[in-house]
Amino acid sequence: MATGTYIDNAALFALLSSLADNKQAIARRYAYWSCGAPALEAAVAAAAMTQDELGHARTLYPLLEDFSQSELDLSQVDPVTRTLQYHLSYLDHDFQGWSDFVATNFLLDTALTTFFEAAQNSSYEPLSQRARKVIQEERVHFVHGDGWVRRLARMGKAVRASLVTSLSRLWDETLCWFGPNDEPGMQRLYQEGILDASPDELRSRYLQKIMPTLHNLELTVPVASNATTKTWEPTHELPWSIWNSTSRRLEGKVQ
Amino acid sequence: MSQSATTSDIPTGREALTESHVWQVYARRKYDEPLYEIGNVTADDVELAKVYARSIFDEFSWIEMVIIPRETIVTVIAS
Numbered sequence: 001m002a003t004g005t006y007i008d009n010a011a012l013f014a015l016l017s018s019l020a021d022n023k024q025a026i027a028r029r030y031a032y033w034s035c036g037a038p039a040l041e042a043a044v045a046a047a048a049m050t051q052d053e054l055g056h057a058r059t060l061y062p063l064l065e066d067f068s069q070s071e072l073d074l075s076q077v078d079p080v081t082r083t084l085q086y087h088l089s090y091l092d093h094d095f096q097g098w099s100d101f102v103a104t105n106f107l108l109d110t111a112l113t114t115f116f117e118a119a120q121n122s123s124y125e126p127l128s129q130r131a132r133k134v135i136q137e138e139r140v141h142f143v144h145g146d147g148w149v150r151r152l153a154r155m156g157k158a159v160r161a162s163l164v165t166s167l168s169r170l171w172d173e174t175l176c177w178f179g180p181n182d183e184p185g186m187q188r189l190y191q192e193g194i195l196d197a198s199p200d201e202l203r204s205r206y207l208q209k210i211m212p213t214l215h216n217l218e219l220t221v222p223v224a225s226n227a228t229t230k231t232w233e234p235t236h237e238l239p240w241s242i243w244n245s246t247s248r249r250l251e252g253k254v255q
Numbered sequence: 256m257s258q259s260a261t262t263s264d265i266p267t268g269r270e271a272l273t274e275s276h277v278w279q280v281y282a283r284r285k286y287d288e289p290l291y292e293i294g295n296v297t298a299d300d301v302e303l304a305k306v307y308a309r310s311i312f313d314e315f316s317w318i319e320m321v322i323i324p325r326e327t328i329v330t331v332i333a334s
Contacts, residue, residue: 039274039297039298040297041274041296041297041298041303041307041310041311042303042307044307044310044311045306045307045310045311047310048310048313049310140306140309140310143302143303143305143306144303144306146302147300147302147303147306148303150300151299151300151303
């Protein structure tokens with residue numbers, strides 16, 4: 001329900017759309033594995049996480065109605081009628097295996113949580129309120145993703161190789177989701193206090209979360225530790241040439 | 256990441272992932288009641304066991320929940 005006073009902020013509107021679409025798409029992919037996980041306990045956890053992700057999406061979509069950008073096409077602010085897809089291309093298709101579930105849980109969902117953490121004290125209060133609830137629920141999701149990454153990696157052979165494949169397929173697109181550091185929209189959100197970090201800082205915070213696990217398991221990814229700053233940094237240029245800054249996803253193949 | 260495989264190679268059955276550690280789950284709903292056993296979960300990882308216990312036994316707003324590895328239970332009087 002719109003409040004009557006519209007907010008004019010295209011950057012925030014686009015980012016909220018992407019957050020909501022990613023949460024909705026994650027829930028849809030998780031749901032399939034609620035009855036296909038490798039263990040009964042994992043299936044129940046998958047069902048619970050599906051509910052959480054759907055809940056996150058459903059608290060985000062209504063925010064879009066408060067933006068003047070929604071007036072262009074009101075059908076795009078309702079998940080039932082929305083046709084735009086601002087979720088990662090990785091989520092366009094069904095997961096090929098449990099390792100895709102684990103990779104999404106560990107890499108993508110953690111990236112989205114990193115964003116919510118940067119919005120805990122947002123100058124846009126509806127986002128800060130939702131961020132705190134999301135972060136609380138995501139703590140359990142991270143433990144699940146972390147536990148399963150360790151478990152699959154330590155099993156070795158085909159299971160570990162399958163995990164590596166899933167992580168590799170999601171890696172670049174997840175790091176790109178934060179946007180290039182000079183992206184005007186993200187810089188505006190940072191300067192207006194809607195987020196407390198720039199895209200590069202968000203990426204750095206994100207790598208600080210996931211790299212201890214990947215490093216300990218000797219799962220090689222294209223990042224290196226900077227001894228001076230004690231941070232992890234990508235070692236290769238991200239595929240910005242095929243990244244769409246509106247839909248925040250990779251489109252096409254690297255030339 | 257130089258290793259490669261199709262994700263369909265991954266085992267899908269419980270046997271393939273051989274979870275073998277059973278954790279007894281205890282919880283209570285009120286401060287004036289003791290912890291009592293509400294069930295068990297199977298997981299080889301304590302952190303995963305905690306996630307499973309929380310998601311499976313979510314029918315009440317527990318004020319406390321603990322898990323205990325079954326193998327640490329000492330029988331005093333055998334049945």
